[in-house]
């Protein structure tokens with residue numbers, strides 16, 4: 725496909741997620757060749773099919789694997805590189821955390837959140853960078869929760885704050901190699917993880933804190949990721965850009981009334 729990213733290869737983890745899929749579609753429409761990684765092969769095949777259908781001529785490769793498994797990520801990145809002898813964009817999207825009062829968190833909850841949000845992203849940065857040439861762009865998926873506290877999302881808040889530290893460190897150290905590292909910080913966005921909040925009305929508690937008057941859709945993230953992936957952001961690195969309808973201008977809703985024990989709400993913000 726022709727477009728501003730024509731000829732470039734983009735690797736994406738967590739590619740079966742709603743945000744990842746919307747962004748992958750945009751990158752494909754911009755001409756990038758996609759190498760998509762997720763654990764569920766069937767879901768990945770469905771995502772790839774939808775992208776091929778909506779972006780005619782898109783080249784989409786499916787790489788099944790767990791983003792927490794360093795060897796699997798390294799192998800998938802090498803595979804992505806070897807498709808056309810180049811790796812231009814790496815987008816690390818895996819993350820998440822459970823709703824739970826701080827006092828009920830275990831140390832293992834914090835370790836798990838760190839592993840899912842920080843270490844999974846580290847694997848991508850660590851193994852993508854050596855395969856990239858100057859001009860390469862690494863994009864990460866943070867959250868408004870890295871900045872705002874949300875009651876009952878402690879482990880997630882701490883992990884996303886850690887992820888943003890990783891983004892800054894990586895940007896500083898990889899800058900001299902001509903590589904950029906940035907992140908987007910979504911506000912509450914409809915996805916597999918949050919659909920129950922939208923369906924059950926819990927998401928309505930967020931609305932007064934969103935100056936633009938609505939909550940996020942996965943497509944809202946695609947423009948920002950496209951910008952960070954491509955040359956228009958060539959002199960931007962180490963930044964975490966809020967894509968949140970202005971939520972960071974205000975505050976977080978009080979999530980404490982949510983039925984935290986309800987597994988429906990194992991979502992993220």
Ligand SMILES: NC(=O)c1ccc[n+]([C@@H]2O[C@H](COP(=O)([O-])OP(=O)(O)OC[C@H]3O[C@@H](n4cnc5c(N)ncnc54)[C@H](OP(=O)(O)O)[C@@H]3O)[C@@H](O)[C@H]2O)c1
Nearest residue numbers: 738740741742743763764791819867912913915916917993
């Ligand atoms: N939705 C929001 O409101 C929101 C707000 C701020 C930030 N975020 C961030 O956005 C990211 C994605 O969230 P989403 O809302 O789009 O979620 P989602 O639709 O629920 O998708 C998450 C995807 O990640 C994949 N995944 C999870 N663990 C994985 C692993 N270990 N290895 C490979 N893939 C894995 C899953 O696919 P498989 O099961 O197929 O592997 C799943 O499809 C997270 O980092 C989250 O913190 C979301």
